[in-house]
Amino acid sequence: MIAEHVAFGIIAAVMVASALRVVTTRDIVHAALYLVIVLAGVAALFLLVGAEFTGITQVLIYIGAVIVLFLFGIMLTRSDFDQDEETDHKRKFPAILTALLLAAVMIGALVDRFEDVELDATPQTTAQVSDELFSQYIVPFEAVSVLLLAALIGAIVIARREEGG
Amino acid sequence: MLLNEMLLLGAVLFCIGVYGVLARRNGVLVLMSIELILNAVNINLIAFGAFHDNVMGQIFALFVITVAAAEVGIGLAIVLLLYRNRRSIDLDQVDLMKG
Numbered sequence: 001m002i003a004e005h006v007a008f009g010i011i012a013a014v015m016v017a018s019a020l021r022v023v024t025t026r027d028i029v030h031a032a033l034y035l036v037i038v039l040a041g042v043a044a045l046f047l048l049v050g051a052e053f054t055g056i057t058q059v060l061i062y063i064g065a066v067i068v069l070f071l072f073g074i075m076l077t078r079s080d081f082d083q084d085e086e087t088d089h090k091r092k093f094p095a096i097l098t099a100l101l102l103a104a105v106m107i108g109a110l111v112d113r114f115e116d117v118e119l120d121a122t123p124q125t126t127a128q129v130s131d132e133l134f135s136q137y138i139v140p141f142e143a144v145s146v147l148l149l150a151a152l153i154g155a156i157v158i159a160r161r162e163e164g165g
Numbered sequence: 166m167l168l169n170e171m172l173l174l175g176a177v178l179f180c181i182g183v184y185g186v187l188a189r190r191n192g193v194l195v196l197m198s199i200e201l202i203l204n205a206v207n208i209n210l211i212a213f214g215a216f217h218d219n220v221m222g223q224i225f226a227l228f229v230i231t232v233a234a235a236e237v238g239i240g241l242a243i244v245l246l247l248y249r250n251r252r253s254i255d256l257d258q259v260d261l262m263k264g
Binding site: 111117122 | 166167168169170171172173174176177178179180181182183184185187188189191192193194196197198200201204207208211212214215216218220221222223224226227228230231232233234235236237238239241242243244245246248249254
């Protein structure tokens, strides 16, 4: 039990620190690499509470595919504009205020409602997930497949270079 | 392990993501911040799924991951188009629809 707490503490601390670096770092490639740490931390947490299939999917989809997509996006849009300090400053304060207020409301509500509620994580196997997914949730599953296809076609149409008008 | 540990971590990650969306001007970075927000939501879904001993949390998280992947694809295509037309992905300069 104590090992679980320690593992969670380490993962959570690394994740929050990396997430802060993602939104504050000047170099956007570094931001993408810090995002990898956050996403790996999320996957580790999923495994920690026994959600094995989602944890593995997180690694495959996010770290494997989405980050590569981001790196390609960064590469293709490499612009030489550096964040201008003045406009950056102008909107930094309201953004921090919004984030802090939101955090205060959410943390207050969570502490008020779920204080000292124990989470005893029994592993949920891939077989259980697939049984549920392919029986009760088969229609949403198919819908999401069509959504992915639509997004694929949409991305190609949007990003395609126009040939001669 | 306490349920609140997971939920509080999710809340903190969500707020960091909101800060990123509001404060940064680089289009790709805003998309990354949205990923942070979606991951915070996934942490909550998994935590409640484990708490109620129900695989529905995992299934919903899987759907969120799928939709997030579709969103990143479309979002980056839009940013790419923006860059091609404007030579910049500074979101402050995207004011074509400003009244």
